[in-house]
Amino acid sequence: MSATADGTPKGVPYVPPKGVPYGQRGDFVELTEDVSASPLWNADLAPTSLASRTWSTYHIAALWIGMSVVITTYTLASGLMQQGMNWWQALATILLGNAIVLIPMILNAHAGTKYGVSFPVLCRAAFGVRGANVPAMLRAIVACGWFGIQTWIGALALQALLTAAWPGWATVPGGIWISFAIFWLVQVAIIIKGLEGIKLLEAWSAPLLLGGGALLLWWAIDNGGGLMRILSESPKLQRGSTPFWTLFPAALTANVGYWATLSLNIPDFTRYARSQRSQALGQALGLPATMTAFAFLGVAVTSATIVIFGEAIWDPVVLIARIGSPLVVILGALVILAAQITTNMAANVVSPANDFSSLAPRRISYMTGGLITAAAGIAMMPWKLYADASAYIFTWLLGYSSLMGAIGGILIADYWIYRKRELSLPDLFNLRGRYAYTNGVNHKAMIALVLAILPVVPGFLRAATTPGGAVPNPNFFDTLYTYAWFVTFALSSALYLLLMNRRDEPS
Numbered sequence: 001m002s003a004t005a006d007g008t009p010k011g012v013p014y015v016p017p018k019g020v021p022y023g024q025r026g027d028f029v030e031l032t033e034d035v036s037a038s039p040l041w042n043a044d045l046a047p048t049s050l051a052s053r054t055w056s057t058y059h060i061a062a063l064w065i066g067m068s069v070v071i072t073t074y075t076l077a078s079g080l081m082q083q084g085m086n087w088w089q090a091l092a093t094i095l096l097g098n099a100i101v102l103i104p105m106i107l108n109a110h111a112g113t114k115y116g117v118s119f120p121v122l123c124r125a126a127f128g129v130r131g132a133n134v135p136a137m138l139r140a141i142v143a144c145g146w147f148g149i150q151t152w153i154g155a156l157a158l159q160a161l162l163t164a165a166w167p168g169w170a171t172v173p174g175g176i177w178i179s180f181a182i183f184w185l186v187q188v189a190i191i192i193k194g195l196e197g198i199k200l201l202e203a204w205s206a207p208l209l210l211g212g213g214a215l216l217l218w219w220a221i222d223n224g225g226g227l228m229r230i231l232s233e234s235p236k237l238q239r240g241s242t243p244f245w246t247l248f249p250a251a252l253t254a255n256v257g258y259w260a261t262l263s264l265n266i267p268d269f270t271r272y273a274r275s276q277r278s279q280a281l282g283q284a285l286g287l288p289a290t291m292t293a294f295a296f297l298g299v300a301v302t303s304a305t306i307v308i309f310g311e312a313i314w315d316p317v318v319l320i321a322r323i324g325s326p327l328v329v330i331l332g333a334l335v336i337l338a339a340q341i342t343t344n345m346a347a348n349v350v351s352p353a354n355d356f357s358s359l360a361p362r363r364i365s366y367m368t369g370g371l372i373t374a375a376a377g378i379a380m381m382p383w384k385l386y387a388d389a390s391a392y393i394f395t396w397l398l399g400y401s402s403l404m405g406a407i408g409g410i411l412i413a414d415y416w417i418y419r420k421r422e423l424s425l426p427d428l429f430n431l432r433g434r435y436a437y438t439n440g441v442n443h444k445a446m447i448a449l450v451l452a453i454l455p456v457v458p459g460f461l462r463a464a465t466t467p468g469g470a471v472p473n474p475n476f477f478d479t480l481y482t483y484a485w486f487v488t489f490a491l492s493s494a495l496y497l498l499l500m501n502r503r504d505e506p507s
Helices: 022-027 057-068 076-083 087-115 118-125 133-165 167-171 175-193 195-224 225-232 246-257 261-266 276-286 288-309 316-324 328-349 350-359 366-377 389-418 443-464 477-481 483-501
Strands: none
Touching: 057 195, 057 276, 057 288, 057 328, 057 477, 076 087, 076 246, 076 288, 087 118, 087 167, 087 246, 087 261, 087 276, 087 288, 087 389, 118 133, 118 350, 118 389, 118 443, 133 167, 133 175, 133 261, 133 328, 133 350, 133 366, 133 389, 167 175, 175 195, 175 328, 175 366, 195 225, 195 288, 195 328, 225 246, 246 261, 246 389, 261 316, 261 350, 261 389, 276 288, 288 316, 316 328, 328 350, 350 366, 389 443, 389 483, 443 477, 443 483, 477 483
């Protein structure tokens, strides 16, 4: 069936989702052809219908609040301060990094909102209907690592909760591994519930998480002698002596890298958005401010622990065990558990579940993909990935940011510049359509991807083999690696546009 520019079948009046002004109908295109027979299709990968695009600005903002309020954000400033930054330098770096990553986030989200497509399906336009599995798997592997890290942190919180409720739990052999298994199984149960359950989880948990954070800050100010008093103790949190401008490039790139993953697969969520305004405003309200505010909470509360306990306690799980009664510990641990679950479900399950499903749509559903993610998260031994704060920033965050930057550069160049925001939905599910290229693979996109990553590989290898990840006496490639995301993003987008021409697409 033919359609108008906004995706409405000709002769059929356009009816926007509830709450969407008619003036914004150009934001939506709906698939009107039946492509369910395609081996590239399943119900989870199918573009969303107009009726199912119901997420408001609040839902998008709540999504980001739920993902940002997590222990890894709380402790994000600690790695920077351990290297030599003061508290406000660390927070300014975090704010700037998140403001920068917000730009590709909103740009990539546009296609999801307009066409209702998920990340692996969007990749088919640039990489080919088969080649799209390469960026999808790169993204999925990183998500599995993050799933494992957040599950391990959640297990530590659960261990504290069980010990507070039953002190004898601390002597149970292998107690932490039992806690890890329990927390893992709880998340598996949520995976089975599907994406709508995640939407409700984020919407209800956002106020709880913000309230819990506010109470913790109130406790720190009240018991620490006021905000200025506790911040005056913050210099004691600095352990390193690296000059700010030496540390800043790698720190900024690491903070961009923190959400570089979501800047790719954000269409997985914005495919349900009511309008482009909802997705853009919701992200702008929910991401940079929440990340910075929660990182500030970590600095302020940790500074207060110096006054109250005579030592810096960065880990909130350890802190709640020191605060007081078992009831306080249990309530605090429940908030931490909620924070870990909301982040893991949204940030580290939705994308890899879709990505694994795209490998074999007829055999792997969203739920099966989520279960694969949960299993891979254990296999990646997250307790080692998170063991060293410095290595966590300079090896883990920086390393994968180079991959995410290269993929993001190609996707944005393809959608915004090469195709001028015009996609053919039926061809995204057609093995012989305009996105078939050569045997389903756009080799020029692959070349751009590989060439963009190559310059930062030497620096990554040096960082990965250096204790703590911070290389002494850095050479040219080490310096280049500190800008990994920026380097690969710029190179991949430029190389892709240089290599591509209209003859690459069959008419």
